[in-house]
Amino acid sequence: MAMAEKNGQGRRRSPFSSPALRLTLKTIGSILITMLGLAFVTFVIGRVMPIDPVLSIVGEQASKSTYDDAYAALGLDKPIIVQFFIYIWDVLHGDFGVSLLNARPVAEDIKRVFPATLELATLGTIMGVTLGIPLGVIAAVKRGTWIDQLARVVALVGYSMPIFWLGLMGLLVFYGILGWVGGPGRVGIFYVDMVPTVTGMILIDSALDGNWEIFKNALSHIILPASILGYYSMAYISRMTRSFMLEQMSAEYITTARVKGLPERTVIWRHAFKNIRVQLITVIALSYANLLEGSVLTEIIFSWPGIGQYITTALLSADMNAVLGGTIVVGLIFVLLNIFSDLLYRVFDPRAK
Secondary structure, eight states, rough: HHHHHHHHHHTOOOOOOOOHHHHHHHHHHHHHHHHHHHHHHHHHHHSSSSOOHHHHHHHHHHHHHHHHHHHHHTTTOHHHHHHHHHHHHHHTTTTOOOOOOTTSSSHHHHHHHHHHHHHHHHHHHHHHHHHHHHHHHHHTTTTTTTHHHHHHHHHHHHHHHHHHHHHHHHHIIIIIISOOOOSSSSSGGGTTOOOOOOOOOOOHHHHHHHHHHHHHHHHHHHHHHHHHHHHHHHHHHHHHHHHEEEEHHSSSHHHHHHHTTOOOHHHIIIIIGGGHHHHHHHHHHHHHHHHHHHHHHHHHHHHSSSHHHHHHHHHHHTTTTHHHHHHHHHHHHHHHHHHHHHHHHHHGGGGOO
């Protein structure tokens, strides 16, 4: 009996042998390594750029002693690897440094500008999903017809056309000529700072405040840049949806379902489309992440005060604290969205369990 208990204790499994725990540790480790690598590369690039951040502070007419004092105050006199680890230590404590442009903490600046990008990218993704999935399904079902050819052309144009050109043409036609939408910026100049900030997303904040006049004005300003991003997202999602659906439509179970006399609508949406939902989750998550990090040109063209414009302005001014902080936040969001899509994959696909 004692021997059996001893053997049972000897065979007791280690807590680290749990597959769920191993997966969690592996995921956390992957996030840390990815973010550390991203921060290091961005940090090094910022230090070797031919732009002197000290001159941005003291000016070109400053004396050498003033320059040297500012140089030491920024910690630039230390070895670059020491500078990097000091910066990482500060980041782990929630300190992204102070912006050289406005002398405000970078964390506060990011908290202020990121909701604008989140609002724009979210609306663009909703448009892309709403239009892209049905377009891809119809193109696959009508393979080889003019509908399929038209859908492929629309997707190709949206995927290959320079986004800054689409933005400029959109402003020229729909704002400059037709006057159907609002101009650059989030709201008209008379409505700036008239809505209490709750989420930082002006459509939501104006709705919560019950100020429907500002909501309407904000909607007229966001609809064009969101449509530009939504068109880009739709092109990617529709292409991938069509590809996934074509693979399913040629499978044997689809032929069997048709032989049984099931309605075509049931065959398409309850059988074929059901089996591509998991793949589409990853596609949509990647598309959303790409809009969050790739809306820089759109924000610049439409004077949208988001994180893309913030990072670009900081980069041109050698404000590397702002560039690093913005890059780390965007990179972290990209990684988290990928992990979230993986979790949804495991939820919706029984084989992944």
